[in-house]
Amino acid sequence: MNLPPESSLAIAGRAVMAGLKLKQRDSLMGYLFIAPQLLGFLAFVLGPLLAVFVFSFQSRNLLTGQVTFIGLDNYRQMLASDPLFLKVLGNSLIFMLGLVPLNMVLALGLALLLARNLAGSTIFRTVFFSPVVTSTVAWVIVWRFVLQGEQGSLNQFLQLFGIQGPNWLQEPFWAMTAVVVTRVLKNVGLNIIIFLAAIKDLPKEYVEAASVDGANPWQTLRHIILPFLAPTIMLVTVVTVIGSLNVLDHIMLLTGGGPSNATMVLAYYVYYAAFRIYETGYASTLAVVLFLTALLLTLVQWGVRKQVVYNER
Amino acid sequence: MNANRVSFRKKLGMAAWYVGLIGLALPFLYPFWWMITSAFKTVNEIFAFPPTLLPSTWHWENFGEVFTFQPFAQHYVNSLYIAILVTAGTLLVSSLAGYAFARIQFRGASLFFILLLSGMMMPNEVTIIPNFITMKTLGWTNTHLPLILIPILGMGGVLGTFMMRQYFLNLPQDLEDAAMMDGLNRFGIYWRIALPIARPALTSVAILTFLSSWNAFLDPLIYLDDLTLFTIPLSLRGFTDQYGTPLWNVQLAATTLAVLPVLIFYVVAQRQVVESFSLSGSKG
Numbered sequence: 001m002n003l004p005p006e007s008s009l010a011i012a013g014r015a016v017m018a019g020l021k022l023k024q025r026d027s028l029m030g031y032l033f034i035a036p037q038l039l040g041f042l043a044f045v046l047g048p049l050l051a052v053f054v055f056s057f058q059s060r061n062l063l064t065g066q067v068t069f070i071g072l073d074n075y076r077q078m079l080a081s082d083p084l085f086l087k088v089l090g091n092s093l094i095f096m097l098g099l100v101p102l103n104m105v106l107a108l109g110l111a112l113l114l115a116r117n118l119a120g121s122t123i124f125r126t127v128f129f130s131p132v133v134t135s136t137v138a139w140v141i142v143w144r145f146v147l148q149g150e151q152g153s154l155n156q157f158l159q160l161f162g163i164q165g166p167n168w169l170q171e172p173f174w175a176m177t178a179v180v181v182t183r184v185l186k187n188v189g190l191n192i193i194i195f196l197a198a199i200k201d202l203p204k205e206y207v208e209a210a211s212v213d214g215a216n217p218w219q220t221l222r223h224i225i226l227p228f229l230a231p232t233i234m235l236v237t238v239v240t241v242i243g244s245l246n247v248l249d250h251i252m253l254l255t256g257g258g259p260s261n262a263t264m265v266l267a268y269y270v271y272y273a274a275f276r277i278y279e280t281g282y283a284s285t286l287a288v289v290l291f292l293t294a295l296l297l298t299l300v301q302w303g304v305r306k307q308v309v310y311n312e313r
Numbered sequence: 314m315n316a317n318r319v320s321f322r323k324k325l326g327m328a329a330w331y332v333g334l335i336g337l338a339l340p341f342l343y344p345f346w347w348m349i350t351s352a353f354k355t356v357n358e359i360f361a362f363p364p365t366l367l368p369s370t371w372h373w374e375n376f377g378e379v380f381t382f383q384p385f386a387q388h389y390v391n392s393l394y395i396a397i398l399v400t401a402g403t404l405l406v407s408s409l410a411g412y413a414f415a416r417i418q419f420r421g422a423s424l425f426f427i428l429l430l431s432g433m434m435m436p437n438e439v440t441i442i443p444n445f446i447t448m449k450t451l452g453w454t455n456t457h458l459p460l461i462l463i464p465i466l467g468m469g470g471v472l473g474t475f476m477m478r479q480y481f482l483n484l485p486q487d488l489e490d491a492a493m494m495d496g497l498n499r500f501g502i503y504w505r506i507a508l509p510i511a512r513p514a515l516t517s518v519a520i521l522t523f524l525s526s527w528n529a530f531l532d533p534l535i536y537l538d539d540l541t542l543f544t545i546p547l548s549l550r551g552f553t554d555q556y557g558t559p560l561w562n563v564q565l566a567a568t569t570l571a572v573l574p575v576l577i578f579y580v581v582a583q584r585q586v587v588e589s590f591s592l593s594g595s596k597g
Contacts, residue, residue, distance in 0.1 A: 002578055033410060036466065040467060046428075118327065120334075130343060135549075137571075139344065150510060151360050153364065171464065185340055274441070274445075282355070294439075
């Protein structure tokens with residue numbers, strides 16, 4: 001019997017099979033490689049996110065472990081009969097509206113100053129960035145002393161000019177101001193270095209051409225530098241706005257949410273409801289609001305960002 | 314004459330530049346100055362008016378009291394070993410995932426990647442309640458396990474994965490092909506070829522991870538009850554008298570001990586530290 005000669009087609013087929021197997025084996029490796037990260041994400045991020053939605057329809061007590069399904073009651077309570085919730089929402093908004101512009105202006109201004117690259121620029125950059133690596137607890141401990149009513153360093157300093165400073169952390173308006181300013185000082189270094197990198201990438205010819213044409217520094221900034229930085233400014237604003245939701249530790253340590261809840265923001269209220277009064281069901285409802293806020297902000301900012309980048313081109 | 318005036322204006326501009334920057338630098342510098350000098354003062358001198366720029370006598374014994382007032386050495390060890398484990402774990406998990414997302418083609422890769430990224434905008438506080446209940450059910454509250462596992466497997470690791478992927482995307486394909494010819498499998502390529510090349514990215518992830526674990530406050534606050542289990546940031550809140558008034562000098566000696574190593578490392582490795590943060594983007 002004549003064995004049929006192995007056709008070239010069959011050889012090719014086997015090669016494809018082997019190739020396919022190799023590819024399959026490779027993609028199996030891909031799944032294995034991402035498995036720890038993906039399973040961890042499901043366990044500690046995505047799963048909890050879904051759980052928080054479920055909890056928000058329950059009455060839960062962290063200590064007794066009691067769980068009852070109560071439908072929309074938490075939401076009803078939040079919107080209709082919890083004055084603190086509205087106050088907290090307002091506080092979060094005020095905090096954001098205070099923090100973001102101050103942070104952006106200071107970051108951009110300092111970056112422009114540092115970009116002149118005179119002797120000592122690096123030292124100043126080191127100084128402005130150093131609070132970023134410092135623990136929030138340490139930073140706030142020091143500021144709590146500085147901002148004390150009578151014996152605090154700030155009021156002692158103001159006294160040199162004959163100014164009687166307020167009791168910063170005990171008056172609602174000043175406490176919020178203190179939270180905003182100390183938070184900006186803590187984190188502005190991060191935005192400074194991002195702006196510095198962007199300024200370094202500015203096309204020098206344009207800036208030089210503008211000054212040759214007799215533009216003053218303000219005009220150069222307004223018409224040349226800022227438009228070039230627009231996408232970076234947009235990007236940094238996005239992250240700063242969303243980051244402003246995440247200030248729980250800072251506020252807890254500086255003012256404890258006080259005086260009379262004047263600095264209580266949404267993230268803090270979530271913690272307070274869950275771990276101080278153990279109402280984990282209601283706290284989950286607040287966490288849902290926090291999540292939706294972050295989601296909404298992200299979507300809005302994406303839209304704006306797309307438009308800005310589009311206009312740039 | 315004219316040239317003189319120009320150079321005078323230039324000098325004036327430079328002087329204004331320095332004065333402005335020094336003025337703006339004060340609120341950044343003063344807290345550190347005050348923290349370190351007050352750590353050596355007596356309580357009376359801390360409150361003295363007018364304040365002293367340097368301690369009149371250097372009270373080193375404040376630092377001794379830090380360790381008798383609380384088990385501070387234990388807290389230091391706790392913080393250190395937790396941060397080291399979190400860093401090692403994050404490096405492993407996120408370099409594996411980052412490598413796969415950058416170099417291996419598999420079905421659903423981009424979907425999984427977007428899924429992970431979408432979690433990055435979420436404030437931590439959204440998930441603290443379910444995570445706490447999980448840990449409580451497992452009996453892991455009042456242990457260090459949540460402080461180690463959640464940062465590695467949760468959002469902290471995702472940032473690492475993102476940064477590692479960016480780096481691995483630029484890995485030359487020829488290198489992998491050659492390695493495959495030499496009979497290395499995927500894991501071999503990852504372990505022997507990709508990882509050694511990715512040292513800069515690994516360093517960045519390590520710096521960010523270590524710092525965020527070392528400075529973490531909220532999770533330790535929620536999960537730890539026993540004083541002996543405390544980490545440094547929790548410990549720092551405990552230097553008060555029975556009425557809750559801080560014992561300022563001991564408090565600041567402890568704060569100095571917590572902050573100074575980080576600051577020194579930062580100043581020494583400044584370029585690397587700043588680069589790590591700028592790779593990671595920005596926060597509020």
